[in-house]
Amino acid sequence: MSDRRVVVTQRFFDNDTIAYLEKNGCDVVIADLAAGQADGGLGHDELAEILDGAAGWVVGHAKVTRKLLDSLPQLKVISRRGVGYDRVDLSAAEDLGKVVCIAAGGNDASVADHTIALMLAVGHRFRETQARMIEGDFSILMGSDLFQKTVGIIGMGRIGRSVAQRLQGFDCRILVTTDGDLPSDAPSSMETVDLDTLVRNSDYISIHAPLTEETRFMFDAERIAQMKAGAYLINAARGGLVDDAALLAALKNGVIAGAGLDVYLSESDSSYQRITDELIRLPNVIATPHAAASTYEGLARTNMVAAQCVVAVLDGKEPAPECVVADGRKGQAEFGETI
Incomplete structure (x- = not known):
């Protein structure tokens, strides 16, 4: 051999x-x-x-x-x-x-591009609009801009930094959580805040943290409830950072406006498959199958x-x-x- x-x-x-x-x-x-x-x-x-x-x-x-x-x-x-x-x-x-x-x-660039795509797709309601058009309904649904919005980025590793770089083109205010100093080339629109401040003030929240015992269910029902009613949650990092059952309930009840998801708790825990199946069928969810890097x-x-x-x-x-x-x-x- x-x-x-x-x-x-x-x-x-x-x-x-x-x-x-x-x-x-x-x-x-x-x-x-x-x-x-x-x-x-x-x-x-x-x-x-x-x-x-x-x-x-x-x-x-x-x-x-x-x-x-x-x-x-x-x-x-x-x-x-x-x-x-x-x-x-x-x-x-x-x-x-x-x-x-x-x-x-x-894969930094690929995942960062995908993250921005999820933001745009869920904010502009691409899925809902196309589904209606297929049924012959060409009425216009009002969406939300990414331009000049406040975006919270949780995790300033390589992918988080790449997302922040792309958001500069949308003239966004960027809130980040980081234990260290901001990068030397950080835009003036970037601010370091604590997690609660980020959650309460962001129009879009994008998670780019590792999955550890400390970060598991970082977004549970209580934290999701802190978000703005018109906010969107984006997770292209790891299933388990978000309690998908709590997210499903929040989306059904109008607690937040929508979500863009590339990862799911069911990837590691099959008992959550029913939750994933319901999530990806919601009209205010843009879903991809852990494909951001692909x-x-x-x-x-x-x-x-x-x-x-x-x-x-x-x-x-x-x-x-x-x-x-x-x-x-x-x-x-x-x-x-x-x-």
Whole structure:
């Protein structure tokens, strides 16, 4: 078995990145997934079989457990084609001497563009309007501008900063929550405030925070009730940051005007599938299936960053520091940005 066998369990892995891996001596294996299947739906036994003998793994949303890692002694590096790592057991990876990387910087632009698109689509009521037109009703529904609105951004990592940059073109007032100083190139329209102030004053709220024990259900019924009645909630970060059941009730009862959603709690907790099904059917919700990073350009960038991390580890070198989230070779975890 090749000590440079690299298994890819993601779809849309481009030829240029495959060529890069092969040029660097890797034996590339693309997992044969059934139509419509993603690696997040694969169980332990399936993953263990697919990854048998692999030294590198380019992964999407599969759950990377201690049990799985313990069964793969040859595996040296787990490289996410993405930037979240809440489905990876970092402690296990560290204990077992493995390296975990993320594709930092690869999908910032794609997710930021998607976030702005959700704001515009829900504010201008694109879904409701088109649905009516299909039924022959060409009457005009009044929407809401993004221009000169107050937008709250929760999380000022790479994606949050990219969203803020785009909002300057809409002449928005931007409220942010951050523990550190504002970036040196922050626009004059950007203000640092506490979370309660942001929630009460924003016309649009966009979440770009990691999912942790502290941030889980950051937007519960109580916090959603603090929002303006005409406000919109955008979540293109992680399911679980918002209590989807509370959001559903708030949208049905007119507590807020609408929501733009790319992530859902049901992705990690199937008991919430009914809630997701109801949410995506609401006329004041614009919904996409965790697709914000899925553009041709964005996936090509993240594929390459993930592949570069794999090659660096297999070569005994250091991946880019911002990409390393756990390094068992050093006996300690290293945490980078997660959004």
